[in-house]
Amino acid sequence: DQQVKQNSPSLSVQEGRISILNCDYTNSMFDYFLWYKKYPAEGPTFLISISSIKDKNEDGRFTVFLNKSAKHLSLHIVPSQPGDSAVYFCAARRNTGNQFYFGTGTSLTVIP
Amino acid sequence: DGGITQSPKYLFRKEGQNVTLSCEQNLNHDAMYWYRQDPGQGLRLIYYSQIVNDFQKGDIAEGYSVSREKKESFPLTVTSAQKNPTAFYLCASSYLAGNGYEPYFGPGTRLTVT
Numbered sequence: 001d002q003q004v005k006q007n008s009p010s011l012s013v014q015e016g017r018i019s020i021l022n023c024d025y026t027n028s029m030f031d032y033f034l035w036y037k038k039y040p041a042e043g044p045t046f047l048i049s050i051s052s053i054k055d056k057n058e059d060g061r062f063t064v065f066l067n068k069s070a071k072h073l074s075l076h077i078v079p080s081q082p083g084d085s086a087v088y089f090c091a092a093r094r095n096t097g098n099q100f101y102f103g104t105g106t107s108l109t110v111i112p
Numbered sequence: 113d114g115g116i117t118q119s120p121k122y123l124f125r126k127e128g129q130n131v132t133l134s135c136e137q138n139l140n141h142d143a144m145y146w147y148r149q150d151p152g153q154g155l156r157l158i159y160y161s162q163i164v165n166d167f168q169k170g171d172i173a174e175g176y177s178v179s180r181e182k183k184e185s186f187p188l189t190v191t192s193a194q195k196n197p198t199a200f201y202l203c204a205s206s207y208l209a210g211n212g213y214e215p216y217f218g219p220g221t222r223l224t225v226t
Contacts, residue, residue, distance in 0.1 A: 002154075004154075006154075009152070034214050036217075041200070041220065041222065042219055042220065043116075043118075043202055043204075043217030043218050043219050043220050044155070044202070044217050045217070046214045046215075046216065049214055089154060089155060091155075091215075097168075098143050098160065098162055098206070098208055099157060099160060099170065100145070100157070100215055101157070102147070102154045102155035102156075103154050104152060104153060104154035105154055
């Protein structure tokens with residue numbers, strides 16, 4: 001049973017425009033959410049996180065929004081750059097234990 | 113430099129053989145994790161450990177075993193009981209609480225079993 005879902009397997013965006021990657025979760029016990037970026041044959045690298053007590057967190061070009069009532073989070077990348085082309089995973093941590101659950105990933109392609 | 117080392121990068125084994133994947137970290141992290149990545153499946157948790165000599169099963173532990181004899185090391189053994197062992201295996205580590213407790217990943221090991 002997939003507790004973290006990324007329903008869009010792929011996304012293409014023009015350079016300079018906004019990329020919006022979406023993630024839904026089902027477990028109301030999740031209290032910490034993260035986004036990772038991954039290139040083929042490499043480990044994921046951490047991008048940005050948000051605690052369940054917040055609804056927005058920004059870091060440079062990256063902003064994560066959390067809507068707890070909808071159990072939905074999104075990652076905004078503005079402006080998008082060709083180097084942003086990668087697979088993006090969202091992840092969530094339950095408030096008990098230390099397990100992190102990952103989505104299936106969205107492959108972002110930024111077109112120059 | 114602090115980080116996570118996974119070796120080897122590529123591993124080939126014959127069906128029916130057990131194989132052990134290495135994971136070492138020098139980040140002084142308490143928790144360590146093993147994930148498996150398959151196309152279209154995302155990252156699935158195999159095992160995790162929050163403290164030396166203790167570990168818990170993740171969602172897909174069948175056919176795998178682990179040990180945590182040292183804080184720095186968390187080797188994963190893929191046994192012959194694992195039905196579909198060919199995959200990309202990722203090791204990660206994190207603090208248990210406080211700042212920076214997001215998992216930090218190693219470079220991964222690609223295991224091919226034929």
